[in-house]
Amino acid sequence: QVRLVESGGGLVQAGGSLRLSCQASGRNFATSGMGWFRQAPGKGRELVSVFDWLGGAYYLDSVKGRFTISRNKLKNTVDLQMNSLKPEDTAVYYCGAGDGALRVDGQNRQPNYWGQGTQVTVSS
Secondary structure (H helix, E strand, C coil): CCEEEEECCEEEECCCCEEEEEEEECCCCCCCCEEEEEECCCCCEEEEEEECCCCCEEECHHHCCCEEEEEECCCCEEEEEECCCCHHHCEEEEEEECCCCCEECCEECCCCEECCCEEEEEEC
């Protein structure tokens, strides 16, 4: 059974930093997609950052230059370093993983597996 477990959320002031971590178990995602998504109150879930099918990192425009995604294929983990946080970054952040890539030829693909989510709250 595949499980994705996130950690690292919390409350931080604007301009601060948080690091989210996701540990996958049940299968290894070294050759498929892993990434981060978020859902703010009253909004749909959006892709924040994933590794595309060529292994490059893709970022939502509003987080470029502030967030950095990284992964450890041996440990089956994916992290998201979030710097210069803004109140509009407040959301539940979800780790997602796919049986294939999560972004191919500029198109996002839905993960097959989701974590339970971790709350990130940025105060102004």
